[in-house]
Amino acid sequence: MPTVTMTVxxxxxxxNVEGRTLLVEFLREHLxxxxxxVGCDTSQCGACVVHVNGTSVKSCTCLAAQADGxxxxxxxxxxxxxxxxxxxxxFREHHGLQCGFCTPGxxxxxxxxxxxxxxxxxxxxxxxLEGNLCRCxxxxxxxxxxxxGAKAMGGGS
Amino acid sequence: MSANGxxxxxxxxxxxxxxxxxxxxxxxxxxxxxxQLYGYILRSPVAHANIGGIDTSAAAxxxxxHAIFTGSDMEGxxxxxxxxxxxxxxxxxxxxxxxxxxxxxxxxxxxxxxxxVVAETSEQAKSAANLIEVDYQELPAVASxxxxxADGAAQVFDEAPGNVxxxxxxxxxxxxxxxxxEATHVVSIDVVNNRLIPNAIEPxxxxxxxxxxxxxxTLYTTSQNPHLIRLLLGAFVLGLPEHKLRIVAPDVGGxxxxxxxxxxxxxxxxxxxxxxxxxxxxTCERIDAFKSDTHGRDHISTARLALDxxxxxxxxxxxxKANLGAYLSTFxxxxxTYLYGILxxxxxxxxxxxxxxxSFFTNTVPVDALRGAGRPEATYLLERLVEKxxxxxxxxxxxxxxxxxxxxxxxxxxxxxxYDQGDYDATLDLALKASDxxxxxxxxxxxxxxxxxxxxxxxxxxxxxxxxxSAVVGSLGARAGLYESGSVRVHPTGSVSVFTxxxxxxxxxxxxxxxxVSDMLGVDxxxxxxxxxxxxxxxxxxxxxxxxxxAVGGTAIYLAVEKVIEKGKKIAAHLLEASAEDIEFExxxxxxxxxxxxxxxxxxxxxxxxxHNYPAGLEPGLEETAFYDPLNFTFPAGTHVAEVEVDPETGxxxxxxxxxxxxxxxxxxxxxxxxxxxxxxxxxIGQALLEECLYQDDGQLQTGSYLDYTMPRAxxxxxxxxxxxxxxxxxxxxxVKGVGEVGSIGVPPAVINAVIDALRPLGVNDMxxxxxxxxxxxxxxxxQG
Numbered sequence: 001m002p003t004v005t006m007t008v009x010x011x012x013x014x015x016n017v018e019g020r021t022l023l024v025e026f027l028r029e030h031l032x033x034x035x036x037x038v039g040c041d042t043s044q045c046g047a048c049v050v051h052v053n054g055t056s057v058k059s060c061t062c063l064a065a066q067a068d069g070x071x072x073x074x075x076x077x078x079x080x081x082x083x084x085x086x087x088x089x090x091f092r093e094h095h096g097l098q099c100g101f102c103t104p105g106x107x108x109x110x111x112x113x114x115x116x117x118x119x120x121x122x123x124x125x126x127x128x129l130e131g132n133l134c135r136c137x138x139x140x141x142x143x144x145x146x147x148x149g150a151k152a153m154g155g156g157s
Numbered sequence: 158m159s160a161n162g163x164x165x166x167x168x169x170x171x172x173x174x175x176x177x178x179x180x181x182x183x184x185x186x187x188x189x190x191x192x193q194l195y196g197y198i199l200r201s202p203v204a205h206a207n208i209g210g211i212d213t214s215a216a217a218x219x220x221x222x223h224a225i226f227t228g229s230d231m232e233g234x235x236x237x238x239x240x241x242x243x244x245x246x247x248x249x250x251x252x253x254x255x256x257x258x259x260x261x262x263x264x265x266x267x268x269x270x271x272x273x274v275v276a277e278t279s280e281q282a283k284s285a286a287n288l289i290e291v292d293y294q295e296l297p298a299v300a301s302x303x304x305x306x307a308d309g310a311a312q313v314f315d316e317a318p319g320n321v322x323x324x325x326x327x328x329x330x331x332x333x334x335x336x337x338x339e340a341t342h343v344v345s346i347d348v349v350n351n352r353l354i355p356n357a358i359e360p361x362x363x364x365x366x367x368x369x370x371x372x373x374x375t376l377y378t379t380s381q382n383p384h385l386i387r388l389l390l391g392a393f394v395l396g397l398p399e400h401k402l403r404i405v406a407p408d409v410g411g412x413x414x415x416x417x418x419x420x421x422x423x424x425x426x427x428x429x430x431x432x433x434x435x436x437x438x439x440t441c442e443r444i445d446a447f448k449s450d451t452h453g454r455d456h457i458s459t460a461r462l463a464l465d466x467x468x469x470x471x472x473x474x475x476x477x478k479a480n481l482g483a484y485l486s487t488f489x490x491x492x493x494t495y496l497y498g499i500l501x502x503x504x505x506x507x508x509x510x511x512x513x514x515x516s517f518f519t520n521t522v523p524v525d526a527l528r529g530a531g532r533p534e535a536t537y538l539l540e541r542l543v544e545k546x547x548x549x550x551x552x553x554x555x556x557x558x559x560x561x562x563x564x565x566x567x568x569x570x571x572x573x574x575x576y577d578q579g580d581y582d583a584t585l586d587l588a589l590k591a592s593d594x595x596x597x598x599x600x601x602x603x604x605x606x607x608x609x610x611x612x613x614x615x616x617x618x619x620x621x622x623x624x625x626x627s628a629v630v631g632s633l634g635a636r637a638g639l640y641e642s643g644s645v646r647v648h649p650t651g652s653v654s655v656f657t658x659x660x661x662x663x664x665x666x667x668x669x670x671x672x673x674v675s676d677m678l679g680v681d682x683x684x685x686x687x688x689x690x691x692x693x694x695x696x697x698x699x700x701x702x703x704x705x706x707x708a709v710g711g712t713a714i715y716l717a718v719e720k721v722i723e724k725g726k727k728i729a730a731h732l733l734e735a736s737a738e739d740i741e742f743e744x745x746x747x748x749x750x751x752x753x754x755x756x757x758x759x760x761x762x763x764x765x766x767x768x769h770n771y772p773a774g775l776e777p778g779l780e781e782t783a784f785y786d787p788l789n790f791t792f793p794a795g796t797h798v799a800e801v802e803v804d805p806e807t808g809x810x811x812x813x814x815x816x817x818x819x820x821x822x823x824x825x826x827x828x829x830x831x832x833x834x835x836x837x838x839x840x841x842i843g844q845a846l847l848e849e850c851l852y853q854d855d856g857q858l859q860t861g862s863y864l865d866y867t868m869p870r871a872x873x874x875x876x877x878x879x880x881x882x883x884x885x886x887x888x889x890x891x892x893v894k895g896v897g898e899v900g901s902i903g904v905p906p907a908v909i910n911a912v913i914d915a916l917r918p919l920g921v922n923d924m925x926x927x928x929x930x931x932x933x934x935x936x937x938x939x940x941q942g
Contacts (some may be wrong), residue, residue, distance in 0.1 A: 034187035035180015037410070039358045040443035044863035047358055075180035088178040092170055095828045098836065099663030100177025101359040101410025107178065122876065129871040133863070135358050135411050136663045138839030138900075139871040141832060 004068040008033070009077025017064045023057075024048045026064035027074060035075040035104050039133070046132030049105035050074045056112035058131070075104035078111070087111050087149035096145030098136035106132050106142060114150035122147065164676030165891075168828035171668040172687075173661070182408040185362040185379050190436035193364065194223055196429060197282035198422055199272040199289055200445060201264035204300060204520040204856020205311065208262055208271075209292030216274060216288040221281035224433055225289070226425075227272045228261035234428060237421050238393040239485035242634040243323045243494055246513070251323035254314040254518075256484040258394065258421040258428070264293065265313055265483035266520050267858055268448030270421050273429055275437055298520040298856035302457050302478045305517040313483060313518035320518045322481055322490065327498040328511035328572050336472025336509040340463035344546040350534045351926045352455035352480070352850040353843075354447055354866055355527050357662075359410020361450060362440040363423055365430035373401050376427050380406040381416045381660050382700020387692050388637065389419040389487070395428060399692075402427075406690040409662035413840070414526035415450045416662065417702050418487040422449075447861040452850055453527025455480035456493065456534050462542050468552050470561045472509040473501055475538065479516040482523035488702075489525045490516070495633050496531030496621070496703075502570035503539045504581045504619050504794055505561040510571045520856040526702060528840050528901040532620045537926075540616040540906035544913075548922075554910075555594070558617045559585065567887075574621055576792045579820065583882040585617055588796035588818035591880045597800070610803040611813075612915025615796065616907040622895035623791035623886075624703030640786035641705070642697045643713030645674060645721050647779040649766035651759030652684040656782075658698015659710035660690050663836075664897060665829040666706060670714055672825055673891070677718045678758055679745025696782055704895030707825065708791045712889045716783035724779060728764050729756045731772040791886045791894040795819035797838075797903040801911040805919065808934025810846055810912055815904065816878040822886045822894030830896050831879050837900020838877050843869040844901070845908035849927050867927075916940075 001016040008031060015030040027033045027050070038060055039045035048060040051073040078085040084092065087110050097103040106129070113120060113128045120128065125146045126139070134142060163169045176182050213225045237256040244250055260269050272289055276282035297311035304310060305320040313320055337343060363378040374397060380386050383404040390404070391397040409416060422439060430437045441449065456479050463472040479493035498512035547554035559582065568576045589595070597613045604611035624630075627638035644656040655674050661667060671685040678685075688694055701710075722742050729747030730737040739750050748755035764771065765779040800814040815838055824830050847867040851859040860866040885892030905926065912928045913921065920940035925932065 028187075033180065034184075035182070037184070037359070038186070039360065039410075040863050042443070042862050042864050044868075045358055045443075075178075079179050084175070084178060091178055092174040095171070095832045097174060097177055098665070098832060099357075099359070099411040100173065100182045100408065101184065101357075103177050104180050126871040126874075133358060133868050133870065135356060135413065135840070135868070136836045137832060138835035138837075138869075138877065139874055140835040140839075140877050143871065143876065 002065060004064050006067050006070050006072050008072045009074060019065060021064045022060055023062040023064050023067050024059035027059060033074050033076050037101055037104060039101065044133065045102065046105040046109060047102050049108040049132065051108060051112065056109045075108060078107065086152035087114060090149030090152055091145040094141050094145035094148055096137065096142045102132060102134045106134065110146040110149060113146065114153045118150050118154060120147060120150055163682035164672055165825050167672065167826065169668055169672055169682060169826055171665050172671060173665060173667050184359055184408045184410055185364065185377050186440045188364055188377055188407065190364060190366055193436040193438050194275045194277065194433065195279040195282045196426060196437045196439040197274045197279065197286045198270050198439065199274065199286045200448065201260065201267060201269040201271055203264065203293050203295055204267050204298035205296040206264050206293035207296065208260065208264065209294050211272065212290040213272065216285040219281065219285035219288055221277035222274060222285045224275045225272055226259065226429060228257055228259040231257065231259050231428060232261060234258065235394040235396065237419060237424065237484065238389055239490060240487045240636050241491035242636065243325055243490045244634065245323045246326045251490060252317040253485060254316055258424040266522055267856055268445065268522055269483065270425060273425050275429060275433065300520055300852040300854055300856040302480050302517050304854065305519045313520060317518055322516045322518055324515045325494050326513040329509060330511045332509040333472045333474050333511035337461065337463045340471050341466040342464040342550055344462045344464065344542065344549050345460065346542045346545050347459045348538050348541055349925055350454045350456040350537055351844060353453045353527055353848050354850045355413045355415035355450055355453060356868060357411030357413055357415055360441040360443055360446045361416065361420065363426045364436055364438040365426040366436040367431045367434055369434050373403065374427055374431065375403045375405065376423060377405045377407060378423050379409050379416050381409065381412040381662060381702055382698065383660065383690055383692050384658055384698040385700050386419050386423060390424055390427060394424045403693045406660055409660065412662045413528045414453065414530055414702060418451050418525050444862060447866065448522055448858050451486050451525035452482065452522050453524060454534060455524055458538050460538055460542050462546055464546060464550065468550055468557050468560055470505055470507040473507050475501055475512040477514045479514055480519050480521065480524055481516050482519060482521045484523045486523040486525035489523060492526055492531045497535050499572045499574050500532050500535035500621060501539060501572055504563055504617050506563050508571060512572065521852055528837065529898040530703065532898065533902045533905060536616065536618045536902050537906045540618065541909065544910045554615060555589065574790065576619065577789055577887040578884045579619065579792060579794045580882065580884050581617060581794055584795045584818040584820050587880050587882050588798050588816055591818060591878055592798040592814065592816035594798065604802050610805055610915040610919065612911040612913065613798065613800045614907045614910030614914055615798050616903050616910065617796045618903045619792050619794040620898060620902050621790040622704035622793055622898065623708030623787055624705045625790060626788060627786050637699065638786065639699055640784050641699055641710040641713045642695065642782060642784050643710060643717045644696055644780065644782040645714065645717040647721060647762045649763050651680060651762050653678065653680055655685060655687045655714055656695045657687060657689050657710050657714060658695050658700065659706040660701045664701065664706060664833065665826065669707065669825045669829060670711060673711060673714060674718055680758060704897040707893045708886065708889055708895050709785060709787050711891060711893060713783050713785035715890050716785055717781045720781035720783060721779060724781065725758065725761045727772055727775055728761045732756050732764060732770065788888040791822065793819065793821045793894040793896065793899055795899065795903055797907040799904060799907040799911040801908065801915055803912065803915045803933060805937055808930040808937060810928055810930065810933060812842055812875050812908065814878065815875060818880045818882060819899055820882050820884055821896040821899060823883060823892040824881065833896045834879050834900050835877050837898060838904050839869050839874055840901040841904035842874060842908055844926055845905040846927050847873065
């Protein structure tokens with residue numbers, strides 16, 4: 001089995017994987033980073049979104065081998081110790097989560113948007129979240145949280 | 158009680174959020190047990206077939222495979238039970254066929270469990286399952302109500318002629334017929350309530366373990382009601398006593414009703430773990446979730462409303478056919494009956510109401526509760542019919558509703574329920590104002606100037622929540638009580654653990670219940686933790702569904718806190734050398750009335766656990782449990798207004814505004830309550846415009862992935878305008894009613910009424926759900942000839 005090595009949340013991690021092993025499987029099952037979730041098998045729900053080299057990626061649609069040598073950030077790597085990342089804090093403040101299952105993917109996707117646009121309109125947020133499904137919130141508070149989080153980030157993570 | 162910084166009435170930020178936001182939630186699939194094996198469930202690819210034989214030899218020889226079990230291996234293990242016995246009009250009990258956990262001799266829907274393969278890895282289990290040869294001898298299938306009731310239809314069960322499970326009724330048929338004879342106007346409607354797939358974003362999962370040393374079984378499962386699973390799995394399926402079966406429902410990623418039922422996979426996993434003596438883990442893939450999670454709705458109805466010359470409702474007659482799917486799921490039989498027919502008074506004084514429901518078996522996934530469960534179906538029919546009556550009689554659609562509102566409480570409906578309290582005018586007025594109903598024609602004109610058709614729709618509704626008084630539901634066929642338990646443990650240094658039999662899978666119980674206890678005991682919010690989801694920790698529970706958690710579970714906690722305070726008064730009285738009757742408790746202090754002599758809760762708690770100076774005859778410790786059986790259902794009510802803009806060239810419907818004016822009783826946490834409303838509204842708009850589960854005639858599921866089944870996405874929805882008018886529930890001490898299902902109950906008819914309002918100038922007078930662009934475009938083309 002090939003070995004992959006990547007920097008995950010700032011730490012170099014290696015593992016032997018099958019060629020078909022998905023990035024999300026590597027994160028969850030090899031590294032025990034279970035914050036990244038699997039909600040579907042057609043790349044529709046976005047619960048598995050992580051950052052690969054700073055860009056949001058659906059880790060269910062990416063082979064672990066494709067991330068070899070990459071910088072990967074998961075939801076576990078976003079906060080600074082016990083201080084929540086501004087986007088996490090915005091989700092908490094605006095009740096942008098209920099059951100929490102879609103939340104890691106939503107937050108990681110939102111951070112990528114905010115890195116590109118520090119003041120997204122409601123319309124821009126709703127369009128950006130096209131790849132993230134939530135069944136609990138009706139998106140109302142997620143949209144508010146993403147806008148507030150983007151402003152709090154001030155154009156950078 | 159008063160609204161302090163974190164008490165009742167405050168929008169406290171949720172205790173749950175930090176773990177969910179940092180990836181530290183612990184969902185079932187996040188749990189791994191030492192030595193675990195992986196199970197893969199082989200499912201039927203055909204809707205109806207005799208199983209001629211199953212050859213597992215190649216699969217059994219595949220790498221990593223430990224065991225394969227099929228229906229014959231589990232023969233003798235009890236079938237999956239259903240929780241509610243319905244009687245037909247003639248007094249006969251419903252037809253209740255067996256439901257083997259693994260199909261025995263026959264498969265009855267695409268997705269029916271055929272075998273479990275257990276291997277070292279999940280990939281090995283799945284690969285080996287592909288090597289199992291099943292001889293499916295296909296039979297004709299019935300995939301819809303129409304097919305099931307057709308002459309000569311294939312029979313899902315030999316013991317259910319015509320595929321009928323029951324033919325039920327509620328209300329006074331003779332009185333209703335008499336009302337129609339007196340009527341000046343009769344308005345009729347035919348509606349279909351589209352079949353939906355719940356689609357909680359967390360797929361179902363389970364891990365079962367058997368400890369040969371103790372004989373104990375543990376099942377981790379994605380459930381809304383772990384104790385109910387223990388009851389059904391233990392007592393009815395595997396024959397395990399409660400003390401040998403622990404059910405843990407850890408963090409659960411949404412339920413919406415689909416995680417109420419006791420599923421076959423839970424029984425298969427637990428039984429398999431017992432056979433192998435090792436933990437077995439199973440995680441449902443989404444493609445299998447579509448064809449194995451229970452579905453919702455799926456009614457065909459016809460209804461007539463009798464009115465006098467002034468537009469007063471005289472009588473309502475409803476005939477419904479409901480699809481139950483291939484087997485009777487846990488709440489399947491009560492959803493189209495006792496959660497549906499008894500809603501038909503709505504908020505109106507209609508003196509005579511009759512509803513009959515015939516339910517059918519079909520070769521489709523079992524149908525069970527989905528957010529609202531029966532009440533959305535009733536509300537949709539009633540509010541479409543009332544709207545149609547206004548149009549046909551030339552009445553204002555607000556005034557026809559107002560003319561018929563119930564205003565005196567308690568109000569006994571002609572269909573069993575007694576409403577305790579409400580103010581339907583207040584929520585109607587609030588919604589009209591908040592939606593700027595009066596200004597709509599200007600907005601319609603503005604849209605028309607852009608070539609768009611704008612419409613506005615309204616729905617005024619009640620629900621029956623807070624499920625449910627045990628004696629009442631028992632007399633109606635429920636096979637369990639529907640009370641709830643709550644325990645409050647004040648620790649020696651004054652922090653508090655609260656144990657509830659309800660389950661939180663997004664509703665924020667850990668926060669709301671902590672607010673109640675914090676407020677009542679005067680302890681810091683952060684010093685209160687709420688424990689749920691583990692049958693080994695919680696005395697008992699019936700779980701979370703039917704918007705019951707706060708009204709029933711919250712009340713149990715309230716009563717347990719009251720018991721704690723009563724005991725605390727005795728301890729404080731002893732310490733203060735006073736009589737317990739003279740002790741008052743407020744803001745965390747026990748005080749001798751009229752004095753400044755007091756003891757804090759912390760001092761009393763410490764004394765309870767270090768009882769050196771203690772009342773004679775009083776037990777040490779400060780922990781109390783209460784079981785609360787509600788006296789009545791609760792009746793949240795409200796008005797929803799939807800405004801849509803339709804592009805007549807494409808048929809595309811845009812929801813431009815949604816206004817809710819809701820009465821959900823006392824609000825503990827406004828932030829959480831509004832969040833529940835948002836989610837319900839999205840679900841309801843999804844049903845009205847986007848979502849539809851479709852089967853081919855041969856029983857193949859057409860909408861079996863997120864690529865085929867349209868889930869509401871962020872860009873499909875507007876922001877919501879939420880408003881509240883509160884009347885208190887009169888029969889629980891908190892005055893709470895429930896909020897989890899409101900949006901999905903109230904808004905679908907408002908949306909469809911708005912679509913029809915938009916298209917009426919084009920000659921379109923009817924519209925089915927979901928009002929997809931294709932359906933709307935076709936309706937416009939037909940109307941335009």
